[in-house]
Amino acid sequence: MNDLAGTRQVNPRWRTLAVALAVLSAVFLVVGGLAWQRVYGRASTQERVALAHGLALHAAELRDTDSGTARKLGTAAVGIHDDEQTRAGLIDTMVDMYGRALSPLTQETSREVTVSGDGRVALSKEGGEANVWDLKSWIDPEVIEKPDRIPTLKRHGRASVNTTALSFDGRTALTGDGDNTATVWDLTDLAKPVRLATMAAGRTTKYTNGVKKAALSRDGGTAVIVDQDGVMTVWDLADRSHPKRLSRTSSKTVPIRDFALSADGRTAVTVDDHNKVTVWDLTTADHPVKGVDLDLSMEYSRSATRTAMSANGHVVLVGRVGQIEIWNLDDRSHPVRYTTLDVSFDNLYGTYDMSLAPDGKRLLLAGPGGSGALWDLSTPSRPTRLAALNGHMREVESVALRADGDLALMAGSSGVYFWNLTGLDEIVADPKRESCHRYDAKISEAEWARYAGGADWSEYKSEDMDSVSVCLIDWWS
Template identity: 55%
Template sequence: MLAVLLAVSLVAAGLVWKRERDRGSAQERVALAHGLALHAAELRDAAPGTARDLGLAAVKIHSDGQTRAGLIDTLVGERGAELTPDASSEVALSGDGRIALTGAGDEVSVWDLTTWLDPKVVEKSDRIAALKGHKEDVGAVALSFDGRTALTGGDEGVTIVWDLTDPAKPIRTAALAGGKNAEDLGGVRAALSRDGHTAVIADDDGDVTVWDLTDRSRPVRLSVTRAPTSSVFRDLALSADGGVAVTVDNDGAVTVWDLADPSRPARSADRVLPAKSAEMAMSADGRAVLVGNAHRAGLWNLADRSRPVSTAVFDVPLADMYDMALTSDGKTALLAGPSDSAILWDLSVPSRPARLAALKGYAREIDSVALSADGGIALAAGPGGVSLWDLRGLAEVVADPELAACRGNPGAEIDKADWARYAGGADWSDYGGEGMDFLAVCLINSGSDALSASVRRGGTQSPT
């Protein structure tokens, strides 16, 4: 009986020891993975290849939200490129992401992104044209879905209509004076319907003007309506059909405009949306509106324009909100502010917004962002220039960053020098590097595999 009790006690002690050993080993793996992920983030700009390998190693060793997000950000960063180093305050994209506008100073550059989106083309094209004619800085750009009609708004209060049927040879077709008379001065915000036939201009005098651009050379002013606060506008959006517009004024008041009868705009939800909003974006169908300010954004359903319904409020790691963009279906958002990255959010489940990735690569703030209709192309602009991201295939990267990284670089390796530099003294034999001069990242042992390797080497003995 005594022998049986002794055996049971030894087994119990062994189980307790094993649990403690496993717990300690798991904590070591988590600490190693998080440390590698941190080094990867620090190396994204200086050594992107090393950053990718370290980030992948972190996920292989311990996959959690932190390591996965870090690897996703690194993989997305590899899809970015500098369009131009020149500062830009405004950007716009056509629906298919092929034509881009970037505004700086008193002119707007026109870009054909065809070569930029073809990885087989090494020599990328420069801007193909410049839109000039403003006396002051350009503070607004808008582009129709097909990229054939553009609006540029200057701080002198004039909005110029451009025919971009041949984007390399833009034609100035008309100038739209702001406000109730041609002498009104001040900056403007501008938006176009999907077909480019309807334009809405919001100026610094607090006037919202609706124009019919069916004949771009003979615009017809349909209405001028004074906003409730008669203050400067900081943002404006228009639905694809031109039937609903949303404005944000300098006081942060958000107003929904029903343009079913463009000659008589109606404020259908005046001051119903949250006050003190900094920026706003709207889905193409006009049924979803995203508003945001420092540290927070909110998604609203406008199915009933007179009674917007809040569907989600979520925290955003931005000290302020400088710009935001939505895909046509309202399922993906891009938010930017005074940081070196713009943040992509998944809004496909409106009640549960989820962070997708950070588009990094700036040393200064981002002033303006744009997304193609399907979210496959993104632009971000600021004092540091304009960057372009090819986000086609992002869903696969987010779903399984480990698979995406190994598929793109199956021979990824970490040598002993880098392991010693970044792994904090961890024994790489535990992770598949025993007897090797390099560690094959895609074959790294993780979890119980790493522990088993340690036991096989005799690194840990069971109690007797």
């Protein structure tokens, strides 16, 4: 009886212990299960990222040869894993589909391209002459037969054309020639350009290197010519047939590399071979005032090569090897550097050319490798890369933007290429939505096996389909 009573007294304790052990076991199982789920989930996420980046890489490789496949692989990549890399790849693919050659690409090199502010006219410099292009029909999608270049602006005498400039409305053009003169052209009738006048630049000797840069104010009423010896001349074109020279300023024979003029013709910037970037006040055009030099590093490998200016003259860009410096000229006597933009990762190891939209919000850069890069400078202190422009060239010599930034041109080996960038903001904001709005594409099982690196495609398609819909891929995965 005593033993039985003792057993009855112990059993409740064993039961409590057993319950506690069972609870602990359940806790361990739950914790272990959650840990396994975390590891599995992490591996699954890593696999999705790897798959998305792999598809984006294949899309980039196919961009030149098979744009349709490139687009649907890029769209699938964003649907599987939406990050900066996949989005940038799809944006570049979408933008590339809106580029085309102004004429069949040849081996002819275009050294310079210029476009009027309204986008109606473009000039391209080839073989010592300037070709005139009427861009209206190129922009209009309803015009099937695109015209070739119209006439050429012939060189002055035996000299070759070194550089060109256009007024905003495209009705006045300048050609700067190798004999150190500039010619004024009337392009009112694009098919029949009229030579109106010839203006002398700086020195005219047998040793002169000719005109380096020419620029026109927005209204075409003021012309500025800079020769390669560093002489800047300002002209009044109120009467285009009888230009009046207002001033001639020498920079003490220092060769000029580049030049920019504000739309009102009152502010200019020169870049010389001594790595000096100088701001000029042309408010009194008959007496230009040399202002401050921008405070650049004198490091030889980072010497200044190019410059660009917004229409109001308040934003100035200075191109250097692998870098673009962005300056604020609200106070011309005290320039302030906004930021330095590193462009080395865009393969722009030596900035060949750059074009800034008049409002200063969109920048086009070009360099070695046959491509360009489009940047958003709406907030100058925080530039944002928008897209790459592939010109299908070996190298790009020159770039140009229409005033609104929605038309871009690049010139280089093989000719001139242009992009109609209307709708770029929508593409950048949501490239997958814009891709699916324009196209409905599917990836076949054979294509998936070829490009997806062995990933199980059943996770990315609906059960009743024999293909992957790139626009619905995030619904089923």
